[in-house]
Amino acid sequence: MVSFSVLFSVLSESLWFHFRQMTPVWASEHGEKAVNGYAIGYSLQPTTHREVPAMRTRNVTAPGKLSRRGFLGGVGGAAAALTSIAAEAPATSKPSTGGLPHGAPLRVLPLLVYQIPVRRERTSWRPYGGLKSREDVAAEARRIKDELAALCGRAEFPVEVLPLAMVGNDAEAEAGARAECDALLVFASGGAQHWLERLAASGKPNIWFLRHRSGPFYLWYEIAHWRFLRKNEDTIKEEHMDAGDIVVDEYDDVLWRLRALYGLKNARGTTSLAVGGLAAYSEPGQRLGPAHAKDVWGYTITPVADAELVAALAAARNDRNVMQKAEAQAAELLAQPGVTLKTERRFVVNTFLAVHVLKELMAAAGAANLGVAHCMGGLIGQLDTPPCLALSLLNDEGYTAFCHTDYTHTPPGVLLRWISGKPSFVNNSHFPHHGIVTLAHCAAPRRMNGKDFEPAEIPTHFESDYGAATKVEYRKGQALTVIIPNLTCTKWFAFRAEVLDSPAYDICRSQMDVTIDGDWRRLLAGMQGFHTVTCYGDYLREVAYALKRTGIAWENVSKEA
The missing domain is CATH 3.20.14 (L-fucose Isomerase; Chain A, domain 3)
Known part of the structure; x- marks a missing residue:
């Protein structure tokens, strides 16, 4: 069995690599502008660590460079929480046995898509959204876990919700898209548009959950329609999802969609x-x-x-x-x-x-x-x-x-x-x-x-x-x-x-x-x-x-x- 220390080490190295390679740069909400040579507007763009300005924190080795020790010290509590959640057993519904026989359970992979913004001086650097730190992300992951357990408790059909997956870089988006499951339940708090597009193109049904008033505000509550579905135009351009696949705040709206997919799974074949x-x-x-x-x-x-x-x-x-x-x-x-x-x-x-x-x-x-x-x-x-x-x-x-x-x-x-x-x-x-x-x-x-x-x-x-x-x-x-x-x-x-x-x-x-x-x-x-x-x-x-x-x-x- 893999020890917690090994899991923590792997996660820490992954986060450190991601922090250095995929630091987000954000444009003002009022329009696109060029930042470090990139024309952006709420689109995550890769940069190198040399492009990141100095952070207002301890444990820095030089302006613009955060030491690995300082990074790991800060990430410790949050990384431990995320690793613990990733190791959780699947949550399963317990439908009653007094009715007709049940079919095969619907296997659902929940994913929290997020990006922690990094301060930049004298320019817009943070998007909408309530997940501003690693601790915020860990708290949101725990909240989602509890909410999904409650959702399973209300399902009258067999459903198996797999442990929450974290998507904060290209590799994690690819892993989510390739996961063995029947459907993806995407908590789109933030992150790059192409991550979400990769998940949508996975060949599996995607259901998005967005927060407006049910928890920390999600960036994609603002831009799901015009940015993701319409690709910054007036007509729908997204080929794999539509507005009916997106839920805001209400888990009842998730439940009936899962019921539909459960029925479809068992009707096919x-x-x-x-x-x-x-x-x-x-x-x-x-x-x-x-x-x-x-x-x-x-x-x-x-x-x-x-x-x-x-x-x-x-x-x-x-x-x-x-x-x-x-x-x-x-x-x-x-x-x-x-x-x-x-x-x-x-x-x-x-x-x-x-x-x-x-x-x-x-x-x-x-x-x-x-x-x-x-x-x-x-x-x-x-x-x-x-x-x-x-x-x-x-x-x-x-x-x-x-x-x-x-x-x-x-x-x-x-x-x-x-x-x-x-x-x-x-x-x-x-x-x-x-x-x-x-x-x-x-x-x-x-x-x-x-x-x-x-x-x-x-x-x-x-x-x-x-x-x-x-x-x-x-x-x-x-x-x-x-x-x-x-x-x-x-x-x-x-x-x-x-x-x-x-x-x-x-x-x-x-x-x-x-x-x-x-x-x-x-x-x-x-x-x-x-x-x-x-x-x-x-x-x-x-x-x-x-x-x-x-x-x-x-x-x-x-x-x-």
């Missing part, structure tokens, strides 16, 4: 089981969906032929233990409070047999998602029930299981499940009118808040009037996220909604009339696609934040939260 082969609900979806899922989302799609499914079902029916388990599971479901059987009990048993087979096929493929082709026709005969109740049960366990093998609605369904930590309900859209629209399908999850089961009837599938489906009673007044992906996989429409009622029209069994919180006429005029993805809660901003990293267009007719 999905292995999907296509039971019955590829059979989208539209010609564009059939033609474009599979390639879109693979190219944009990194999906692996594993088809399951009808013959393979039929053979697996036959083997299960001939297995006494499997059949006894299916009978017991059916009895357990029907005994749950709020569950009312409105069809023949045998269809519920057949459903649990189907669930057993589907889960075995998914396990063999390493899949967490499945779609079922021909769900309104041939599959009913194979299962001796429509797949509706089986899909509902799988979604309630944390899988993503949808009607049709349609890769227009599968990616938004998977993304929303991981962002929200709740089941996604894929359903049919209807004609918006008077600020209302109906959403309905026969395969609705019951565990809509991710923990508790909503009351539900188990009737037949509507179109076939056969087998077992679900009619869920949704909570009146419940906020919803609603996404309608188009059929060419290029755009998602979205709005915030509220459950008005769970009616009983002669349509797909699980139904909700919802009020559209937004410009429903705009939705009506421009709506594309057909199948809709819905979940409990408002996650529009998270979905939008994740989606901008995919190249898919986003049209939200609701006001931003």
Whole structure:
């Protein structure tokens, strides 16, 4: 194990080298001027130690030269504090275990980007900012550590915050850009613009945290927009970040962005089981969906032929233990409070047999998602029930299981499940009118808040009037996220909604009339696609934040939260 003395020695040598090679020169806030041959304006420029004027301090060997002993004596306390923080173990969230299974944790590297100004006589030498000394930097590092620990304590999803990295020179910026993590959380207190540009170009999402009133003032709170994003011009020039990646003071705004990135991480690379082969609900979806899922989302799609499914079902029916388990599971479901059987009990048993087979096929493929082709026709005969109740049960366990093998609605369904930590309900859209629209399908999850089961009837599938489906009673007044992906996989429409009622029209069994919180006429005029993805809660901003990293267009007719 590396001793503290060795770490201190390495850090001290690094700081001494950096102090000699990268002393900052700053221009007046009122404009650029030439200093030592450089035209600058709040841009860090390298100089040699001979260009630095004498410092007002002890332990100097000559005007303009600070002795190494004096430097190390002054840096001792602050360097020890920074080394201690760098050696800290990662902070991790502790999400509850009572809901759906969690995904892989989001690994976040926080970085404090800083520069300590050096006094220069008869010219402007210091920028905006409250970090004026090594002690200030060490105190800020401790503050960040405590704040991130508190942030992890509030995260309901798995997140691992790595030890704070310090960025005060080119090498440290490069190390931060190359770090193995999922995202960078950049505390941009000061420092060179090209350091921040290197981090932004790392290929990892960058979230900036700036201080206005939450602690020592950060220089980049002043100049993030015009200097970093616009490169001193009127239009955005930065290619890797936008204003939506920058947070001021509020850690809640960091948390929801991390939630979005956690969802995106777990949605990408999905292995999907296509039971019955590829059979989208539209010609564009059939033609474009599979390639879109693979190219944009990194999906692996594993088809399951009808013959393979039929053979697996036959083997299960001939297995006494499997059949006894299916009978017991059916009895357990029907005994749950709020569950009312409105069809023949045998269809519920057949459903649990189907669930057993589907889960075995998914396990063999390493899949967490499945779609079922021909769900309104041939599959009913194979299962001796429509797949509706089986899909509902799988979604309630944390899988993503949808009607049709349609890769227009599968990616938004998977993304929303991981962002929200709740089941996604894929359903049919209807004609918006008077600020209302109906959403309905026969395969609705019951565990809509991710923990508790909503009351539900188990009737037949509507179109076939056969087998077992679900009619869920949704909570009146419940906020919803609603996404309608188009059929060419290029755009998602979205709005915030509220459950008005769970009616009983002669349509797909699980139904909700919802009020559209937004410009429903705009939705009506421009709506594309057909199948809709819905979940409990408002996650529009998270979905939008994740989606901008995919190249898919986003049209939200609701006001931003």
